[in-house]
Amino acid sequence: MGRISLPFATEPPHRYRVHQMSQEQQSSEEAPSARVLIALLLPLFASLMSISSVMVALPAIEEGLGATSSDLQWVLSGYALAFGVGLVPAGRAGDLWGRRRFFLIGTAVFAATSLAAAFSPTPLVLNAMRVAAGLGAAMLVPQIIGMIQRLFTGQARGRAYGLMSTVIGVAVAIGPLLGGGLIDAAPADTGWRLVFLLNVPVTAVALIAAFLWLPKFQDRDAAKAESAGTFRSLLRLDPLGAGLLSVGIVCIMLPVIQFTNLLGAAIGAAGLALLFLWFWWEKRLGERDPDAPMVNLKLFTLPSYTWNSAVIIIYFAGMPGIWAVVAIYIQQGLGLGALTAGLVMLPSAAMVILLASQVGRRVERVGPQMLILGSVAAFVSMLVLAGAALLQSTEWASIGWVALALGVNGLSQALIIPSAQTLSMQDVPESMAGAAGGVAQSAQRVVTAIGLAVVTAVYFMVLPGGDHQTAMLVAALVIAGIMLTAVAAAVGAARRAAAERRIGSGAAFTADG
Numbered sequence: 001m002g003r004i005s006l007p008f009a010t011e012p013p014h015r016y017r018v019h020q021m022s023q024e025q026q027s028s029e030e031a032p033s034a035r036v037l038i039a040l041l042l043p044l045f046a047s048l049m050s051i052s053s054v055m056v057a058l059p060a061i062e063e064g065l066g067a068t069s070s071d072l073q074w075v076l077s078g079y080a081l082a083f084g085v086g087l088v089p090a091g092r093a094g095d096l097w098g099r100r101r102f103f104l105i106g107t108a109v110f111a112a113t114s115l116a117a118a119f120s121p122t123p124l125v126l127n128a129m130r131v132a133a134g135l136g137a138a139m140l141v142p143q144i145i146g147m148i149q150r151l152f153t154g155q156a157r158g159r160a161y162g163l164m165s166t167v168i169g170v171a172v173a174i175g176p177l178l179g180g181g182l183i184d185a186a187p188a189d190t191g192w193r194l195v196f197l198l199n200v201p202v203t204a205v206a207l208i209a210a211f212l213w214l215p216k217f218q219d220r221d222a223a224k225a226e227s228a229g230t231f232r233s234l235l236r237l238d239p240l241g242a243g244l245l246s247v248g249i250v251c252i253m254l255p256v257i258q259f260t261n262l263l264g265a266a267i268g269a270a271g272l273a274l275l276f277l278w279f280w281w282e283k284r285l286g287e288r289d290p291d292a293p294m295v296n297l298k299l300f301t302l303p304s305y306t307w308n309s310a311v312i313i314i315y316f317a318g319m320p321g322i323w324a325v326v327a328i329y330i331q332q333g334l335g336l337g338a339l340t341a342g343l344v345m346l347p348s349a350a351m352v353i354l355l356a357s358q359v360g361r362r363v364e365r366v367g368p369q370m371l372i373l374g375s376v377a378a379f380v381s382m383l384v385l386a387g388a389a390l391l392q393s394t395e396w397a398s399i400g401w402v403a404l405a406l407g408v409n410g411l412s413q414a415l416i417i418p419s420a421q422t423l424s425m426q427d428v429p430e431s432m433a434g435a436a437g438g439v440a441q442s443a444q445r446v447v448t449a450i451g452l453a454v455v456t457a458v459y460f461m462v463l464p465g466g467d468h469q470t471a472m473l474v475a476a477l478v479i480a481g482i483m484l485t486a487v488a489a490a491v492g493a494a495r496r497a498a499a500e501r502r503i504g505s506g507a508a509f510t511a512d513g
Helices: 023-029 034-065 069-097 099-118 123-151 154-185 188-197 199-213 217-226 230-235 239-257 262-288 297-301 303-318 320-333 338-344 346-391 399-424 430-465 468-512
Strands: none
Touching: 034 069, 034 099, 034 123, 034 154, 034 188, 034 199, 069 099, 069 123, 069 239, 069 430, 099 123, 099 188, 099 199, 123 154, 123 430, 154 188, 154 338, 154 346, 154 399, 188 199, 239 262, 239 430, 262 297, 297 303, 297 430, 303 320, 303 346, 303 399, 303 430, 303 468, 320 338, 320 346, 320 399, 320 430, 320 468, 338 346, 338 399, 346 399, 346 468, 399 468, 430 468
């Protein structure tokens, strides 16, 4: 089968193509410096650290504010819900009206709401600020992907996504250590507030860096588009499509967060129906005008986007759950402290720090192969973790086996995230980069929430009839099964990439011959 021809991708197939730009834009984008990446990745670090650090702060919040278990659930889930809902509309808005502008607004919102959360007098105020912080994070994250796609090409783009993966790994790993240290060192009612305050200086520096260092040409381009009029400009955001998608995502995530009963099942079914309606609406709108829908569904006919996004989405469906059940297993099953649980997770972060940027440099040459290797490593890491649970009742028992499993998991993360991110965006037109990144990120947030609920539910379902070792064993095997699906998707992506290379080589041979 030949390569699908798309109305928004008429250039000849070429890996890491450089899109045609005006002479002014080209001169503005030559050799983007490390300062640009610093400005882009600092708020990403803060937004992800906010998730992992708050996990260890929940008992202190409960004591300091008199929060109920439902309040505590919404401290985490409200942020995740707002984050997932806002990603696609924010990505589209950045594509239309200037990514730098929305990046600055999102970073400022995240900083202000983190500050307000630190001084919250009641659980209600705290959760309202967490929802607002999630919306701020949703505004800035798609712009990072869009600007990397615009400003970097070739190996530089791979390195940028590699550094992005490094930041993700470090933020997730260092959050519990910093949060736990602050809570242990400060008075009972102060420690959890310091966890939220930690975001403020990071995002303040990021705001200054972004204002000084991020190129301004996209905001100038957006200003030209706005001259068409406010109403017409708002219609370009596709408000009906944005509403259908947002409400659909909320309905799908609510049963995972709050309503684990028949009502939740009905709400989830309504969410799926709304997503099908959104799909129909976007398709209908795109047939009339390819630039009108929030997400041009032709995007999903790009094999590189669809296959590689599938790999990383499947990965996120399983792996985030491991951090929750390992923390429970170490503290409740083995009777060790929270600091020990954080230290056991460090090998994973170390592998990401050491390897992710190196992987990014090699994506252009061997990206599909690294994606397969990473998926296999993810599967193996879960088998090692299951083995660690089996060995716990023998003379070979050691927490070191858990650390080894998480180290292999870090290897899989270092291989998968920069490879899949770079390969999925390689054929996406720059004008759609923000929306494309928002779609992938939203899918990752939704499956992360669902996967986390499923894995922890499996753990606690097994626990009453067995023990923590058996629960850990079963949870690890469930995730291993999910990772086998990721391996199959990675093999499919590699085969498709090889077929496209053969087609491209044949076309080049014909042209030359």
